Amino acid sequence: xxxxxxxxxxxxxxxxxxxxxxxxxxxxxxxxxxxxxxxxxxxxxxxxxxxxxxxxxxxxxxxxxxxxxxxxxxxxxxxxxxxxxxxxxxxxxxxxxxxxxxxxxxxxxxxxxxxxxxxxxxxxxxxxxxxxxxxxxxxxxxxxxxxxxxxxxxxxxxxxxxxxxxxxxxxxxxxxxxxxxxxxxxxxxxxxxxxxxxxxxxxxxxxxxxxxxxxxxxxxxxxxxxxxxxxxxxxxxxxxxxxxxxxxxxxxxxxxxxxxxxxxxxxxxxxxxxxxxxxxxxxxxxxxxxxxxxxxxxxxxxxxxxxxxxxxxxxxxxxxxxxxxxxxxxxxxxxxxxxxxxxxxxxxxxxxxxxxxxxxxxxxxxxxxxxxxxxxxxxxxxxxxxxxxxxxxxxxxxxxxxxxxxxxxxxxxxxxxxxxxxxxxxxxxxxxxxxxxxxxxxxxxxxxxxxxxxxxxxxxxxxxxxxxxxxxxxxxxxxxxxxxxxxxxxxxxxxxxxxxxxxxxxxxxxxxxxxxxxxxxxxxxxxxxxxxxxxxxxxxxxxxxxxxxxxxxxxxxxxxxxxxxxxxxxxxxxxxxxxxxxxxxxxxxxxxxxxxxxxxxxxxxxxxxxxxxxxxxxxxxxxxxxxxxxxxxxxxxxxxxxxxxxxxxxxxxxxxxxxxxxxxxxxxxxxxxxxxxxxxxxxxxxxxxxxxxxxxxxxxxxxxxxxxxxxxxxxxxxxxxxxxxxxxxxxxxxx
Amino acid sequence: xxxxxxxxxxxxxxxxxxxxxxxxxxxxxxxxxxxxxxxxxxxxxxxxxxxxxxxxxxxxxxxxxxxxxxxxxxxxxxxxxxxxxxxxxxxxxxxxxxxxxxxxxxxxxxxxxxxxxxxxxxxxxxxxxxxxxxxxxxxxxxxxxxxxxxxxxxxxxxxxxxxxxxxxxxxxxxxxxxxxxxxxxxxxxxxxxxxxxxxxxxxxxxxxxxxxxxxxxxxxxxxx
Numbered sequence: 001x002x003x004x005x006x007x008x009x010x011x012x013x014x015x016x017x018x019x020x021x022x023x024x025x026x027x028x029x030x031x032x033x034x035x036x037x038x039x040x041x042x043x044x045x046x047x048x049x050x051x052x053x054x055x056x057x058x059x060x061x062x063x064x065x066x067x068x069x070x071x072x073x074x075x076x077x078x079x080x081x082x083x084x085x086x087x088x089x090x091x092x093x094x095x096x097x098x099x100x101x102x103x104x105x106x107x108x109x110x111x112x113x114x115x116x117x118x119x120x121x122x123x124x125x126x127x128x129x130x131x132x133x134x135x136x137x138x139x140x141x142x143x144x145x146x147x148x149x150x151x152x153x154x155x156x157x158x159x160x161x162x163x164x165x166x167x168x169x170x171x172x173x174x175x176x177x178x179x180x181x182x183x184x185x186x187x188x189x190x191x192x193x194x195x196x197x198x199x200x201x202x203x204x205x206x207x208x209x210x211x212x213x214x215x216x217x218x219x220x221x222x223x224x225x226x227x228x229x230x231x232x233x234x235x236x237x238x239x240x241x242x243x244x245x246x247x248x249x250x251x252x253x254x255x256x257x258x259x260x261x262x263x264x265x266x267x268x269x270x271x272x273x274x275x276x277x278x279x280x281x282x283x284x285x286x287x288x289x290x291x292x293x294x295x296x297x298x299x300x301x302x303x304x305x306x307x308x309x310x311x312x313x314x315x316x317x318x319x320x321x322x323x324x325x326x327x328x329x330x331x332x333x334x335x336x337x338x339x340x341x342x343x344x345x346x347x348x349x350x351x352x353x354x355x356x357x358x359x360x361x362x363x364x365x366x367x368x369x370x371x372x373x374x375x376x377x378x379x380x381x382x383x384x385x386x387x388x389x390x391x392x393x394x395x396x397x398x399x400x401x402x403x404x405x406x407x408x409x410x411x412x413x414x415x416x417x418x419x420x421x422x423x424x425x426x427x428x429x430x431x432x433x434x435x436x437x438x439x440x441x442x443x444x445x446x447x448x449x450x451x452x453x454x455x456x457x458x459x460x461x462x463x464x465x466x467x468x469x470x471x472x473x474x475x476x477x478x479x480x481x482x483x484x485x486x487x488x489x490x491x492x493x494x495x496x497x498x499x500x501x502x503x504x505x506x507x508x509x510x511x512x513x514x515x516x517x518x519x520x521x522x523x524x525x526x527x528x529x530x531x532x533x534x535x536x537x538x539x540x541x542x543x544x545x546x547x548x549x550x551x552x553x554x555x556x557x558x559x560x561x562x563x564x565x566x567x568x569x570x571x572x573x574x575x576x577x578x579x580x581x582x583x584x585x586x587x588x589x590x591x592x593x594x595x596x597x598x599x600x601x602x603x604x605x606x607x608x609x610x611x612x613x614x615x616x617x618x619x620x621x622x623x624x625x626x627x628x629x630x631x632x633x634x635x636x637x638x639x640x641x642x643x644x645x646x647x648x649x650x651x652x653x654x655x656x657x658x659x660x661x662x663x664x665x666x667x668x669x670x671x672x673x674x675x676x677x678x679x680x681x682x683x684x685x686x687x688x689x690x691x692x693x694x695x696x697x698x699x700x701x702x703x704x705x706x707x708x709x710x711x712x713x714x715x716x717x718x719x720x721x722x723x724x725x726x727x728x729x730x731x732x733x734x735x
Numbered sequence: 736x737x738x739x740x741x742x743x744x745x746x747x748x749x750x751x752x753x754x755x756x757x758x759x760x761x762x763x764x765x766x767x768x769x770x771x772x773x774x775x776x777x778x779x780x781x782x783x784x785x786x787x788x789x790x791x792x793x794x795x796x797x798x799x800x801x802x803x804x805x806x807x808x809x810x811x812x813x814x815x816x817x818x819x820x821x822x823x824x825x826x827x828x829x830x831x832x833x834x835x836x837x838x839x840x841x842x843x844x845x846x847x848x849x850x851x852x853x854x855x856x857x858x859x860x861x862x863x864x865x866x867x868x869x870x871x872x873x874x875x876x877x878x879x880x881x882x883x884x885x886x887x888x889x890x891x892x893x894x895x896x897x898x899x900x901x902x903x904x905x906x907x908x909x910x911x912x913x914x915x916x917x918x919x920x921x922x923x924x925x926x927x928x929x930x931x932x933x934x935x936x937x938x939x940x941x942x943x944x945x946x947x948x949x950x951x952x953x954x955x956x957x958x959x
Binding site: 146147150151152153238239240243244330331332406409410411412413414415416417418419420421423432436556557558559 | 746747749750752753756757769786787789790791792845846847848849875877879930932933935936938939940
């Protein structure tokens with residue numbers, strides 16, 4: 001039995017703990033159930049003790065971490081459900097389906113809460129595109145998101161795409177989803193009411209995805225053959241099934257026909273039945289033969305751990321069953337009673353109702369008794385400093401850093417639901433806050449939301465604590481640039497092997513940095529996901545925490561200023577440029593240098609900047625606004641230019657050379673201001689205690705920085721627009 | 736009296752709420768018509784919205800053409816009722832034989848979601864009666880299979896009968912003769928790949944689709 005347990009990913013110590021819970025040796029089915037539920041992916045056993053340090057409370061937080069999604073009160077009777085997930089390992093093995101089912105899984109987490117999913121965002125990270133395998137992964141992931149997301153009918157409104165060598169064999173495919181609901185529709189996945197029925201909705205249960213959470217998500221990657229062997233652990237998605245499932249479930253919730261509802265994701269039926277039972281303080285009997293199986297001869301452990309997609313578990317009173325089956329029938333959604341809510345807190349698996357008991361475990365033990373590891377931590381050797389770097393050809397260096405992500409997002413439907421005010425590619429996606437079924441006040445109020453996702457492995461590799469604080473700050477600033485008030489954070493913590501003490505140290509530091517920044521900026525963390533074992537060929541990825549910030553806009557009467565220049569506008573810099581190129585994109589791209597030190601972040605000053613920028617955007621006193629981040633001031637100005645086709649002449653920068661033009665020191669925003677409003681903006685900045693300086697003027701057809709840079713807008717636009725297609729074609733040409 | 740538009744909902748459709756929102760913003764009334772219905776009810780016009788009817792499995796529109804509602808749509812169209820198919824709705828209309836030709840995969844073999852310019856080429860259709868020939872409209876497209884094709888005889892007839900309703904200014908998908916939308920000979924059945932409902936509010940980037948939807952709402956009166 002020990003060998004079976006080890007093959008399932010359980011340690012000997014964990015197997016002994018199971019035996020002690022049961023008071024006997026577990027059988028094969030029980031071992032399989034504990035193995036998936038106690039996997040790193042489901043139990044957060046290595047990270048849980050650190051995650052407790054994150055601030056999770058706020059006056060508007062309705063549901064914090066630990067549920068299927070975090071929920072915040074957006075006012076006017078509207079609640080927002082938000083979650084972020086990773087599908088890194090499945091996407092490394094089978095890019096299309098890995099990415100597709102990542103989207104499918106997170107959608108179910110959102111509508112499980114009673115919310116209609118209205119937006120997806122995809123922070124994506126890959127190796128350099130000059131490797132054929134990376135190109136295969138990249139194109140597969142983008143097609144998977146496109147193929148599934150477009151068909152399921154939820155717009156993909158933002159995200160990121162980053163290329164870095166540390167992700168060569170282990171891409172990061174994170175996905176964030178946001179849903180909206182009338183506050184009173186909020187439901188939690190709890191089973192209550194002894195005698196109520198557990199109804200399995202949606203797809204049939206097959207052998208796909210068996211052990212996905214334990215085999216795939218909780219181990220690293222080795223050689224190609226072993227990875228190919230893992231492919232059957234990847235699930236296959238069916239967006240049409242999911243679309244009908246969404247509509248059917250929302251109709252069931254609207255008609256108040258379900259007592260509780262829970263999606264089937266990682267660990268499949270085992271997770272859904274045990275979680276609903278333990279949340280409701282009850283037990284559940286489950287009948288294997290009632291589960292519609294996709295193929296003959298499936299073993300009970302396969303039925304209980306299958307990760308077949310597009311399934312939900314609804315808890316229904318016997319009286320409403322008929323009505324539930326009618327609604328499902330109309331949407332052509334399969335529905336079958338597979339279990340009963342019982343007294344006593346035990347999850348019992350039967351071959352058939354009244355038949356043999358195949359497993360009998362305390363439902364709550366599958367979650368609450370999962371091991372908690374205080375894994376050893378060790379601070380790695382400090383990274384070297386990048387040192388003094390000077391520019392050889394600032395124009396060429398700048399063009400090399402410009403990447404238009406539209407090759408990616410033009411393959412995603414980003415406009416469905418008539419909400420998208422600011423499309424992907426800007427600082428943050430901006431949406432109208434409306435959806436079918438929301439209270440009329442919310443529809444008429446023209447309220448808005450802004451969403452940004454951000455990560456930065458270069459910063460976090462230098463200093464995971466300071467780097468994580470910087471990216472929280474950046475994400476909040478992205479949202480503020482659209483006129484939104486940052487309201488909540490979700491995080492996806494992508495790290496290497498937790499059995500490496502350096503990785504655990506990085507994780508712990510990153511969580512502390514996030515906690516510091518979120519506390520200072522009054523941003524509650526309402527949900528998160530931890531993805532460990534991101535490594536390949538024995539090398540851990542750079543620590544890559546990714547945050548998603550959701551902001552609220554009180555009235556969205558006009559389009560926000562956007563990342564743009566207007567001819568004749570005066571360019572002002574809000575904030576000050578600190579010294580140093582540590583952790584910068586410039587140091588890596590132009591000089592091949594990674595290293596520190598990171599520029600300093602003053603969170604109190606940052607909070608003042610957030611308020612100032614939000615006010616300037618809401619009042620529309622500026623005609624263009626863009627935060628300064630990757631690539632520094634040079635890239636920020638260039639992005640404003642290429643997006644609007646208007647050049648600039650800057651003479652307030654340059655004394656500091658490359659270090660001034662490309663530094664990534666935080667808490668800076670470029671605004672383009674009509675000349676007659678400059679004094680007003682300067683006054684507001686002074687009143688807010690935010691330093692302001694004049695950079696130059698917008699206009700003409702060249703990007704000019706006195707003494708450093710002189711490039712045509714057309715040339716820059718071409719370099720920007722073709723960066724991704726050029727990289728892909730170069731690979732194609734080499735074959 | 737405001738026009739009533741029946742918006743046909745197939746399993747997998749996803750633009751039905753958007754179509755309803757745009758129609759209602761113009762003062763029209765919109766009702767969902769389930770794909771299993773055998774009658775349309777009391778409607779002045781029918782709209783087949785975008786999305787992925789029946790998952791677009793087999794081929795976009797290939798299964799939807801067999802939905803019971805399509806027989807009612809066919810009768811309504813035969814009775815000179817205004818019928819408009821947007822994107823997936825256009826694909827359904829061609830599969831159902833209510834419009835000629837077919838929509839194949841984009842020449843770039845990628846899904847495309849972007850805003851394009853289209854030129855109004857004919858105002859004799861139920862969707863363009865309020866526009867003027869030569870008008871340039873900025874309207875989003877959102878499709879993988881939007882590359883219109885037909886045989887040379889059909890193309891000649893579409894041209895001579897002024898059935899080419901909209902053309903792309905800069906062809907994004909390889910469509911024959913830059914065709915973005917067509918109508919039947921009578922002008923009451925129209926299919927187009929661009930999404931006019933997505934261009935119904937300047938806050939979202941364009942209000943250029945309103946003239947098309949207004950044409951549709953005004954056209955109901957021509958029916959007996």
